[in-house]
Amino acid sequence: NCAAVPADLLESELFGHVRGAFSGAQADRAGKFQVADGGTLFLDEIGEMDYRLQAKLLRVIEEGIIEPLGSDRRIAVDVRIISSTNRKLEDEIAKGRFREDLFFRLNVLHIHVPPLRHRTEDVPDLARMFLAQFASELGKRSLSLDDAALPLLRSYRWRGNVRELRNVMERAVVLAETERVDASLIATLLSGDTQQQSADLNLARRLDEAEREVIEQALVAAQGNKAAAATLLGIGERTLWTKLRKHRR
Template sequence: MNLTILVVDDEKNIREGLIRALELDGYEVLGAEDGKQAWELVQKRPVDLVVTDLKMPRLSGEELIKNITSTQPNLPIIVLTGHGTVENAVTAMRHGAYDFLTKPVNLDRLSLLVKRALETRVLAKEHQALKEEVEKLEKKRQFAQIIGKSAQMQRVFEVINQVASTRASVLITGESGVGKELVADAIHHLSDRREGPFIKTHCAALTETLLESELFGHEKGSFTGAVGQKKGRFELADGGSIFLDEIGEINPSVQVKLLRVLQEKSFERVGSEKSLEVDVRVISATNRDLKKEIAAGRFREDLYYRLNIVNIHIPPLRERKEDIPLLAATFLTEIAEENHKTIEGIDPKARLALYNYSWPGNVRELRNCMESSIVLCKGNIITFDDLPPAVRTADDGQYIRLEVGVSMDQAEKEIIRQTLIHLRGNKSRTAEVLGIGRKTLHRKLHDYNLIEEFGNSDI
């Protein structure tokens, strides 16, 4: 990640010396000879950190700090001051400066202070980059609610686009919390039936009698409590789509009626002999293995094949970990806004913990985790301590976990990525730990498309 520092000092030798020192640390450095020139530069182009003297012609350092903090309160400023004006530097810090250094400047101390001042800035820029990546992905596809750049999710998106415009029944499979309902939403809203009704039913939430009545309707007096005629979900969905969630939970008698609707597109309300015809596209979902349910005699095989014209399987989050940063960034933005909080990013240790956790509750659990972390966060960066106990205790940053069967390229990419996270993005140290040269590491970051996540600088 390229970071830009602005050095402001009216003494040319000091200004140019600081510029050279910071450039050796890998930063892009701009120079300004007074506060007025610096203020013009800050307004014209992005700057990540300002290092400024206090006593300057035209516009003083104090006035420059006030201007910057009033318009860009998150832009860190380091003040340079002579021994006799330390009190002025302390006053500048009260007005929003990050810290100060006395002249002559200790370059090692400056390097350390700059790195610390930029940490929050880097996290904020990384979070912004993830948000922009999410927006790009949303523009590429026609539905925005499902987030993922992994190969598995790209295949899911491809199948959704292929099947949406057809009349085929779709069975969505996957563990609880992976987002099966979002896929159903996408299929309907991309279909020719998008202007028609989209009726949803959670099959596991109703008893046998109530489910039959809910799906197919009933006549007055057909059972105790049936005080009037009621239209069922299939009738209400005529001309549109119906989503049957947890389809594996329905009982045999309802399975028979459902099979008939799929075969003949007709049914009778409970308590009626009159057949009703409907034009409904059926989308169903389950977290059960329906083939095992068929083998156990609990699910009809003929119904299974009618429902499963097209199968869309959504992989668990632990099998597509490259989607975790995008999902976390999306939830962070959304939930922080809902709770009127300013959260600028997630620190490296917390990111590593999110990545290493197995997520048994999948995307739903990740969203709950982010909501909890945002609510409990005391600053503007989510730290490891803000995460729920289950995520913290499951983390062990000393190990890199690889799925059995991954290719050598995938393994190498993951080892580089995890080592960089563990070493807080320090490329020199990462190259040293991995036993490769910095140029080799830089090339591999390009080869494995990791530049966007870890930046292009050599530090």
């Protein structure tokens, strides 16, 4: 996840490092390119990658050679790259935040994934998948989703996209009192009924949710600038990166 790792650490994550390359580098470590040799590497949120690092990534893609940090050893790799972003990279190029040459090198096959509200036919399958996942984690394996709840899920706007659907289904599993998540529970969750939602009194989870919302608001106010968002939050930029990694799990 290119957005969740600081630029100085992301370079090491991608290309590896040798012992002593930087403070804390106690041993040699293979990067993601070396680990993925002969396979596929998925770069999530590539639009957030540091501009300087984009140049190194472009060179690796074109030459098929990596150089771990702190080493002059050249290692040949054969890696297929799949990348994703929620930004319009053409706009980022115009603003000088994304390299045009890297964009054209990556943009061999472009797949546009519409927001969830524009592909509501996917909602039932995703909802059932998340329900099964959280039911298994919480020991409620017999839990099922009532078909009567599906129209409610399909008609909802899902401004938070798949992540919002995932969170709704997690809350549904936590709050379900029978073996079936029915339409009334889904309606309550989608309407934001505070009386029902207060049934989840896990303090750590509620504090995490509140922290995530405040961080998201700061990032919006700072137009995605992490340093500015950290200032608004009254915390250090490295602390912000740590919290972003925690909330993206």
